[in-house]
Amino acid sequence: MSHGASLYIRKQEIEKMIREKKDLLMEAGAELSVFNSHADMGLELYEREKNQEIIELLEIELSRVNEALQKVAEGKYGVCDSCGGSIEEERLQRQINPSLCHKCQQAQNNILH
Incomplete structure (x- = not known):
């Protein structure tokens, strides 16, 4: 299955x-x-807040998938933003929208630490 197809499925x-x-x-x-007790209402409010946080995380992931699909459409998916080389297949499988190849990511990590 192509990256574009798998990203589209993930988007859905x-x-x-x-x-x-x-x-x-x-x-x-x-x-x-309809809740009679404060404990029941508190639990329900906790569940609502948890679901809202999950929605926010899913929306962030959806944004990443949409960015990756845009890169696929432009022919730039899997191309390192730093060196222009190919991003390793393993990285493409593990991450939704990696922007750097392993070598450039390591170099960036070394600069930051």
Whole structure:
């Protein structure tokens, strides 16, 4: 399967998870008024906050996938931003949108530390 195809599938998966979490938030919002105990309401508020944080993380991941898909469309996916060489296949499999090859990433890490 091509990188573009696998990224597109991942995009669809993330969008589905975001929709499901948002649906849960909507349902939970409607249920808050029916709780009789503060403990139950507190637990529900905790779950809502947790789901909101998950949505935010998923939206960040979706943004990365969209950036990667844009690179695929431009023919730049898998090209190191620093040296212009090819990014290793293993890195492309592990990360959604790596911008550096292993060698350039190591050099950047050495500069930062």
